[in-house]
Amino acid sequence: MTRRHQQIAEELRRAIADGTHPVGSELPSESELALAHGVSRGTLRQAFGTLQSEGLIGSRQGARRTVLSTTPSQSFTELRSFAQWARAGDRAPGGLVLRSHRAKATEAQAAQLQLVPGEMVLNVLRLRTLDGEPALLERTVYAGWAAAAVEALPDDCESVTQSLYETAGVVMSHGEHHLDAVAAGTTDARELGVRRGSPLLRVRRTTTTSEGRPVETSDDRYRPGSVVFTVRNSVQANPLVRTAAD
Amino acid sequence: MTRRHQQIAEELRRAIADGTHPVGSELPSESELALAHGVSRGTLRQAFGTLQSEGLIGSRQGARRTVLSTTPSQSFTELRSFAQWARAGDRAPGGLVLRSHRAKATEAQAAQLQLVPGEMVLNVLRLRTLDGEPALLERTVYAGWAAAAVEALPDDCESVTQSLYETAGVVMSHGEHHLDAVAAGTTDARELGVRRGSPLLRVRRTTTTSEGRPVETSDDRYRPGSVVFTVRNSVQANPLVRTAAD
DNA sequence: GAGTGGTCTAGACCACCCC
DNA sequence: GGGTGGTCTAGACCACTCA
Numbered sequence: 094m095t096r097r098h099q100q101i102a103e104e105l106r107r108a109i110a111d112g113t114h115p116v117g118s119e120l121p122s123e124s125e126l127a128l129a130h131g132v133s134r135g136t137l138r139q140a141f142g143t144l145q146s147e148g149l150i151g152s153r154q155g156a157r158r159t160v161l162s163t164t165p166s167q168s169f170t171e172l173r174s175f176a177q178w179a180r181a182g183d184r185a186p187g188g189l190v191l192r193s194h195r196a197k198a199t200e201a202q203a204a205q206l207q208l209v210p211g212e213m214v215l216n217v218l219r220l221r222t223l224d225g226e227p228a229l230l231e232r233t234v235y236a237g238w239a240a241a242a243v244e245a246l247p248d249d250c251e252s253v254t255q256s257l258y259e260t261a262g263v264v265m266s267h268g269e270h271h272l273d274a275v276a277a278g279t280t281d282a283r284e285l286g287v288r289r290g291s292p293l294l295r296v297r298r299t300t301t302t303s304e305g306r307p308v309e310t311s312d313d314r315y316r317p318g319s320v321v322f323t324v325r326n327s328v329q330a331n332p333l334v335r336t337a338a339d
Numbered sequence: 340m341t342r343r344h345q346q347i348a349e350e351l352r353r354a355i356a357d358g359t360h361p362v363g364s365e366l367p368s369e370s371e372l373a374l375a376h377g378v379s380r381g382t383l384r385q386a387f388g389t390l391q392s393e394g395l396i397g398s399r400q401g402a403r404r405t406v407l408s409t410t411p412s413q414s415f416t417e418l419r420s421f422a423q424w425a426r427a428g429d430r431a432p433g434g435l436v437l438r439s440h441r442a443k444a445t446e447a448q449a450a451q452l453q454l455v456p457g458e459m460v461l462n463v464l465r466l467r468t469l470d471g472e473p474a475l476l477e478r479t480v481y482a483g484w485a486a487a488a489v490e491a492l493p494d495d496c497e498s499v500t501q502s503l504y505e506t507a508g509v510v511m512s513h514g515e516h517h518l519d520a521v522a523a524g525t526t527d528a529r530e531l532g533v534r535r536g537s538p539l540l541r542v543r544r545t546t547t548t549s550e551g552r553p554v555e556t557s558d559d560r561y562r563p564g565s566v567v568f569t570v571r572n573s574v575q576a577n578p579l580v581r582t583a584a585d
Numbered sequence: 586g587a588g589t590g591g592t593c594t595a596g597a598c599c600a601c602c603c604c
Numbered sequence: 605g606g607g608t609g610g611t612c613t614a615g616a617c618c619a620c621t622c623a
Contacts, residue, residue: 096611117453117552122589133613138590146392151513154590155620161513161547267397267407270570274520274540274563292538294520301407306363315520322518324570342592368608379594384609400609401601589621595614602608 101130101140109149109160119157120150175221175229187222191284195240205299206236206307215240220284227285228319233311265300265308272296272322275314285316292317347376347386355395355406365403366396421467421475433468437530441486451545452482452553461486466530473531474565479557517543518568521560531562538563 108114121129127137141158144150152158179186195215203210215235221228235243275295282289294315301307354360367375373383387404390396398404425432441461449456461481467474481489521541528535540561547553 098611124589133615135614136612139611141590148513148515152590153621155588156622157589162515267394268570269394269408272518272540272568272570273566274538274561276538290536292520292522294518294540317520317522320519324516324518324568344592370608379596381595382593385592387609398609399602401603401607403602403608587621587623589619591619592617594616597611597613599611600609602606604606 097130097132098136098139098143101126101132101137102143105140105144106147106149109144109163112163114160116160116163118160120160122157179223184223185225187225189220189222190217191220192216192218193244198234198237202234202310205310206234208236213237213240215243217243218280223319226319227316229313229315230281230284231311231313233309235309236307239308265302267302268298268300270296270298277314281314285314287316294320294322296322343376343378344382344385344389347372347378347383348389351386351390352393352395355390355409358409360406362406362409364406366406368403425469430469431471433471435466435468436463437466438462438464439490444480444483448480448556451556452480454482459483459486461489463489464526469565472565473562475559475561476527476530477557477559479555481555482553485554513548514544514546523560527560531560533562540566540568542568 105114105120114120120126123134123137123141127134130137141150141152145152149160149162150158151161176186176188193215195213197211198206198208198214200210202208202214203212206214208214214237217231217233217235219231219233221231273295274292276290277285277287277293279289281287281293282291285293287293294317296313296315297311298313299307299310351360351366360366366372369380369383369387373380376383387396387398391398395406395408396404397407422432422434439461441459443457444452444454444460446456448454448460449458452460454460460483463477463479463481465477465479467477519541520538522536523531523533523539525535527533527539528537531539533539540563542559542561543557544559545553545556
């Protein structure tokens with residue numbers, strides 16, 4: 094029993110993808126489509142709104158909507174989970190925990206995870222692979238209340254996000270990502286198989302539940318050529334996408 | 340004569356920023372606020388939708404909306420214009436054209452700018468500075484129809500985006516950004532004042548008008564420590580933010 | 586000036602959360 | 605079970621685009 098506006102959005106997405114509405118073309122008007130689908134204009138606008146926030150279509154008052162792009166942006170589901178993202182692109186995700194230990198939160202960590210300094214956290218160093226090739230090195234800090242669930246996972250667990258949901262009911266629904274470039278350190282170089290000092294894309298992120306409670310904060314370093322982050326944005330909305338490098 | 344939903348959104352934004360609604364707290368219900376502002380629920384939901392897409396608040400069916408963050412995300416206006424972004428952070432933007440020449444579009448360029456191969460384009464190499472320090476090197480390709488307006492600009496023009504709008508009426512309203520890390524080449528190293536091979540954040544972007552007509556495509560390389568890109572995202576929306584490194 | 590999207594209203598029902 | 609957000613309707617007026 095999916096929502097009507099979702100069905101319509103999906104239909105339009107397909108029509109754009111298969112070339113019925115090529116890039117640059119004008120879409121039918123709201124009233125036309127509302128009539129055709131047998132819904133009110135409001136519902137149709139909701140469907141259009143979804144496509145707009147995905148960067149597929151644009152709009153200006155007074156003129157018909159136009160197609161901006163044919164490739165839909167990633168869902169947040171794919172963004173937050175490395176494994177789900179990899180599988181969506183038909184690549185085999187892998188994971189390996191290299192180190193894992195509990196410790197007291199440093200001041201910086203406590204601030205980021207909204208804990209009191211000295212509270213327990215779980216530090217995990219994890220190597221992620223794509224089709225067996227090292228892709229990135231994660232240095233993740235989990236809040237103490239999530240530590241037990243993470244430690245219970247197997248070392249080679251593919252999808253931590255999904256496992257955390259299944260075993261502990263933790264839903265990660267918001268994230269903040271900071272992207273910049275750094276030189277590979279000794280550990281980075283050894284695990285990722287690159288030379289020390291070579292460029293890495295660094296993504297520092299914090300993920301929180303829907304209530305805004307931080308679950309984890311992480312420093313992820315991507316091997317060049319393995320992953321590119323894509324952001325499609327507009328005056329109206331700006332989604333983030335992680336894309337495999339060509 | 341601003342829109343009612345914009346006024347309400349602005350009011351809520353302020354109330355969140357000044358601590359009236361701290362992070363993690365619950366906001367009043369839609370009906371309450373609608374009544375208080377003398378608008379219908381629909382209008383109020385529109386205001387909430389804006390704040391949601393800015394990453395300020397989150398929502399779950401059945402529960403009240405909660406405050407996720409106090410700092411509003413950047414507007415696209417600030418994202419697309421380096422100068423506007425810099426000034427918003429109280430830093431002095433600078434620009435200097437190092438090279439500029441017309442050429443026939445390569446196949447790749449033509450594809451990205453939706454031109455026919457061989458059509459004329461304008462290549463510009465531009466150094467951008469923050470408070471006099473080199474921050475990034477831009478290799479920009481402008482579509483031929485925008486070339487004349489760009490060439491007419493002074494070499495040290497601060498804001499190309501704004502000037503293009505003022506002189507040619509070109510409004511850039513959509514962009515696609517790809518982020519990864521690369522090693523500094525000879526030119527990069529010389530102009531940015533770093534060693535060859537040192538890590539740079541690369542942002543490849545294409546900007547289009549509201550009709551989806553590409554205006555420019557660019558390869559921007561940021562000196563480490565000068566700029567960090569931030570993306571705040573959620574199940575509902577994911578805006579991109581460019582942040583000065585600390 | 587006809588058509589289009591942007592805004593707004595006043596209702597309604599449902600799914601879900603929490604008490 | 606009462607309150608909340610999510611969905612949907614059927615109207616209305618306005619600002620804007622374009623022929």
